[in-house]
Amino acid sequence: MTEESRGAIGPVDSVLGALADPTRRQLLDQLAARGEATATTLAAQLPVSRQAVVKHLAVLDAAGLVSGSRVGREMRYMVRPAALDATARWMATLAADWDSRLATIKRVAEEAEAAERDSG
Amino acid sequence: MTEESRGAIGPVDSVLGALADPTRRQLLDQLAARGEATATTLAAQLPVSRQAVVKHLAVLDAAGLVSGSRVGREMRYMVRPAALDATARWMATLAADWDSRLATIKRVAEEAEAAERDSG
DNA sequence: GCGACGTGCAACCCTGGAGTTGCATCAATG
DNA sequence: CATTGATGCAACTCCAGGGTTGCACGTCGC
Numbered sequence: 001m002t003e004e005s006r007g008a009i010g011p012v013d014s015v016l017g018a019l020a021d022p023t024r025r026q027l028l029d030q031l032a033a034r035g036e037a038t039a040t041t042l043a044a045q046l047p048v049s050r051q052a053v054v055k056h057l058a059v060l061d062a063a064g065l066v067s068g069s070r071v072g073r074e075m076r077y078m079v080r081p082a083a084l085d086a087t088a089r090w091m092a093t094l095a096a097d098w099d100s101r102l103a104t105i106k107r108v109a110e111e112a113e114a115a116e117r118d119s120g
Numbered sequence: 121m122t123e124e125s126r127g128a129i130g131p132v133d134s135v136l137g138a139l140a141d142p143t144r145r146q147l148l149d150q151l152a153a154r155g156e157a158t159a160t161t162l163a164a165q166l167p168v169s170r171q172a173v174v175k176h177l178a179v180l181d182a183a184g185l186v187s188g189s190r191v192g193r194e195m196r197y198m199v200r201p202a203a204l205d206a207t208a209r210w211m212a213t214l215a216a217d218w219d220s221r222l223a224t225i226k227r228v229a230e231e232a233e234a235a236e237r238d239s240g
Numbered sequence: 241g242c243g244a245c246g247t248g249c250a251a252c253c254c255t256g257g258a259g260t261t262g263c264a265t266c267a268a269t270g
Numbered sequence: 271c272a273t274t275g276a277t278g279c280a281a282c283t284c285c286a287g288g289g290t291t292g293c294a295c296g297t298c299g300c
Contacts, residue, residue, distance in 0.1 A: 006260075010178040013142070013293070016136065016139050016140050017140050019140075020135045020136050020137050020139075020140035021257095021258080023258080025142075027252085032214075032217065032218050032221055033221075035222070035225040036225075037220060038276080038277090039276090039277080040275090040276065040277085048257070048259065048260090048262085048279090049260060050276090051259075051260070051261085051278095052258065052259050054278080055257090055276085056256075056258085056272095070162075070277095071136075072149070072267065072268075072276095073266065073267040073268065073275075073276050074267095074275095074276060074277075075276085075277065076249085078222070079218050079221075079222070080218075081215045081216075081218040081219045081222065084211055084214060084215040084218070085211075085212065085219075087211060088208050088211035088215055089208075089216075090159035090210075091204055091205075091207060091208035091211065091214070092209075093204065094152075094202075094204060094208075094226040095201045095204040095208055096205075096206035097152065098152050098199045098200075098201040098204070099201045101152055101155065101196070102155070102197075102199070102201065105155040105156075111131075119290095132268050141280080141288080142286080156245080156298060158247090159246090159247080160245090160246065160247085163247070167290085168289070168290090169291085170246090170247090170290070171248095171249095171290070172288065172290075172293085174247085174248080175287090175288075175289085176288085177288095190247095192246095192297065192298075193245075193296065193297040194245095194246060194247075194248085194297095195247065195248095195297065201279055227287095
């Protein structure tokens, strides 16, 4: 069991933190739908100010979920699937780990119960 | 595209919110490792009070990541893989969706570039 | 029954972060 | 070159929620 898989430090951390906010998820939806967009145009579709969107995009960028590039006087953002995919795999592994642990617990419990019946 | 897959309302929501907190992830680790534990024993291993643990367990329970059952005077909690697994699948699907969208964007861009070369 | 242990409830503090506004700056366009 | 539109930075407000303490209530062991 690595430190990575237990405490969830590293990329997973920031991705989970970024995805926790509903406004940021909406932002990701918009970006995925449009392919590319600026903070100004994104803010037009959401009930928040442009500055709020800018901050959210900064968080998403730090998590590797989004990347921006300057084109003339505007900053265009696009979605980056890699970090999300990595986190999905991490979660799936964790879920599988829990499953196997629970299976083990259950098996041990049943064996103990059987032993109890035999002796008592 | 369903409303579920876009806004992430429903179970996914609460799961992401629950996993965003590092203390709650530690709690889940502990529970997965032990199979079963009470708030009191969990608090003994963490740098927070029992009450803090109780609140976190309530959040995890609301997200379906954990379930508790009363045994005598103590409340025993165990991990529930289903919600985590469902969220993992949701994320993987979303990542794949982004990937295909990006591929489409890229293809269209290349076709436009080719057309540009042909005409100009 | 009585003490001890574990839980549940309520009130309270305090920081982080989501959101806002205002302004300065830089690029496009006539 | 002046105007317009987009960005970036900074200061500020506000509240959700993570954490704490104190106490009352059940439950087990003697």
